[in-house]
Amino acid sequence: MDCWFDSGCASFAQWHYPFENEDKFEGSFPVDYICEAVDQTRGWFYSLMAVSTTVFDSICYRRCLSLGHILDKDGKKMSKSKGNVVNPWDHFNKEGADSIRWYMTTQSAPWSPTNFDPHGVRESYAKMFLTLWNVYKFHADYASLDGFDPDNEDTFVPLEERSHLDRWILSKASLMAQGYHDKFVRWDFHKAGRNLEAFVVNDLSNWYVRRSRRRLWNEVDSMDKHSCQNTLHEVLLIVCRLMAPVSPFVSDAIHRGLTGTSVHLADWPVGSDIIESALPPVDPLVEMEMELVRSIAEAGRRVRVDAGRRQRLPCRSGWIVGGPDLSSFHEILSEELNVEEISVIDDLDTFQKIEIVPNRKALGAKCRADLPKVLSELQMIDLESLLLEIEA
Structure with a gap:
C-alpha cells in the first residue's frame, strides 16, 4: 500500500x-x-x-x-548547493539548545517562515539567558552567604509588609504570567516569549535587581533584606516555570538550585483553578506609581546628559514639579540619579529666569541716536512686572 x-x-x-x-x-x-x-x-x-x-x-x-519552514538569514531556502545550510551542532555547543529553542520560538509566529540568523541566536543567549543566569546567581550567592531558607517562617515577610519595590515586581510578574498563559494557549508563543524576555531584562534585571543591590549588600540581618530575598526567590520560580516548556534545561537548573526539585514536576503557575494561590495579586496603583518613577528617572538622566554631568558625579538636590505624592519612592530616585535630596515643588517659577535680549539692528533703525538711552532703560525694567503685563 x-x-x-x-x-x-x-x-x-x-x-x-x-x-x-x-x-x-x-x-x-x-x-x-x-x-x-x-x-x-x-x-x-x-x-x-x-x-x-x-x-x-x-x-x-x-x-x-x-x-512554517526554517530559512536562512536572508529568507532563502537552505540548500547544500547554495552553501547556506547551518549546522545546528555549532550552536548547540556554543550557545546551547535552550538558546536555539528560545530564539526560534520568539523570532516569529510558529505558522510563519523563520529566518535563522546565527547572530540572532548569540544575541538571544546574551540578552535572555546570561541576564537570567546573572539574576539567579546574584540571588543564590547572597542567599548562601546569609543562610536564606524560603521555608523558614521566621524570615518570611508577608506581602503587605514588603517594600513598594518588592510589591511592584511581584505585581508585574503576576500580570506578565497571566498574559503569558493567555498567549500560550492561543499558540502565540512568540508574543508570550517576547513579553517574558522583556520582563526579565527590563523589569527584573535592569530595574529591580539594580535597585535592590544595596539591600543585600547590607550585612545587617533586616526585614528589608529578607523581603528582597523572598521576592527574588518567588519571581525566579514564576519565570522558571513559565519558560520550562521552551527552555527546559536552564529553567530546570535554576529551579533545582532554588528548590532542589525539577521544574518539570512543578505546577504551571497560571490556571483557572490555582491562579489565586499560585500568583501574587496584581497591584495597579503600585505599578502606575513605579512607572511614573521610572519615567522621572529617565528624564533626570537626560537632564544630566544635557548638562554634561556624568552619572557618577553626585548632585546635592533634585526637584519634582507637581504630580502625585511619590515621597515613598524618593530613596529609589535619589540612588538612581545619584542625588542627595529629592524635593517637590508646586511650579517652575523657582527655575525660571526672565531675560530681555534687545534686537540692536531693529532698534538702531528706529531709535538712531537714542539707542544707548533705550538700551539703558531696558536694563532697568522690572522684568517680573513686564511679564505680567505681557501675559495680561
Missing part, C-alpha cells in the same frame, strides 16, 4: 486497533493536537483526515499546527 495511506492510519494503527486495545483507542480518539511543517497540509494532515472520515466518518484530530 502507499506510504501515505499507511501514515494516514496512525490514529488507530498505533494501538493495533481494531484487533486489540479498544479502550486505549476510544480514550484518545480524536487526538487533541498534531503538528508538522506546512508541506504536510497535502501529505500527512490530509491522509489522516481522509482515512479517518472514510473509516469512522469522523475527524481524527481536533487541532492542527502547521509550522
Whole structure:
C-alpha cells in the first residue's frame, strides 16, 4: 500500500486497533493536537483526515499546527548547493539548545517562515539567558552567604509588609504570567516569549535587581533584606516555570538550585483553578506609581546628559514639579540619579529666569541716536512686572 495511506492510519494503527486495545483507542480518539511543517497540509494532515472520515466518518484530530519552514538569514531556502545550510551542532555547543529553542520560538509566529540568523541566536543567549543566569546567581550567592531558607517562617515577610519595590515586581510578574498563559494557549508563543524576555531584562534585571543591590549588600540581618530575598526567590520560580516548556534545561537548573526539585514536576503557575494561590495579586496603583518613577528617572538622566554631568558625579538636590505624592519612592530616585535630596515643588517659577535680549539692528533703525538711552532703560525694567503685563 502507499506510504501515505499507511501514515494516514496512525490514529488507530498505533494501538493495533481494531484487533486489540479498544479502550486505549476510544480514550484518545480524536487526538487533541498534531503538528508538522506546512508541506504536510497535502501529505500527512490530509491522509489522516481522509482515512479517518472514510473509516469512522469522523475527524481524527481536533487541532492542527502547521509550522512554517526554517530559512536562512536572508529568507532563502537552505540548500547544500547554495552553501547556506547551518549546522545546528555549532550552536548547540556554543550557545546551547535552550538558546536555539528560545530564539526560534520568539523570532516569529510558529505558522510563519523563520529566518535563522546565527547572530540572532548569540544575541538571544546574551540578552535572555546570561541576564537570567546573572539574576539567579546574584540571588543564590547572597542567599548562601546569609543562610536564606524560603521555608523558614521566621524570615518570611508577608506581602503587605514588603517594600513598594518588592510589591511592584511581584505585581508585574503576576500580570506578565497571566498574559503569558493567555498567549500560550492561543499558540502565540512568540508574543508570550517576547513579553517574558522583556520582563526579565527590563523589569527584573535592569530595574529591580539594580535597585535592590544595596539591600543585600547590607550585612545587617533586616526585614528589608529578607523581603528582597523572598521576592527574588518567588519571581525566579514564576519565570522558571513559565519558560520550562521552551527552555527546559536552564529553567530546570535554576529551579533545582532554588528548590532542589525539577521544574518539570512543578505546577504551571497560571490556571483557572490555582491562579489565586499560585500568583501574587496584581497591584495597579503600585505599578502606575513605579512607572511614573521610572519615567522621572529617565528624564533626570537626560537632564544630566544635557548638562554634561556624568552619572557618577553626585548632585546635592533634585526637584519634582507637581504630580502625585511619590515621597515613598524618593530613596529609589535619589540612588538612581545619584542625588542627595529629592524635593517637590508646586511650579517652575523657582527655575525660571526672565531675560530681555534687545534686537540692536531693529532698534538702531528706529531709535538712531537714542539707542544707548533705550538700551539703558531696558536694563532697568522690572522684568517680573513686564511679564505680567505681557501675559495680561
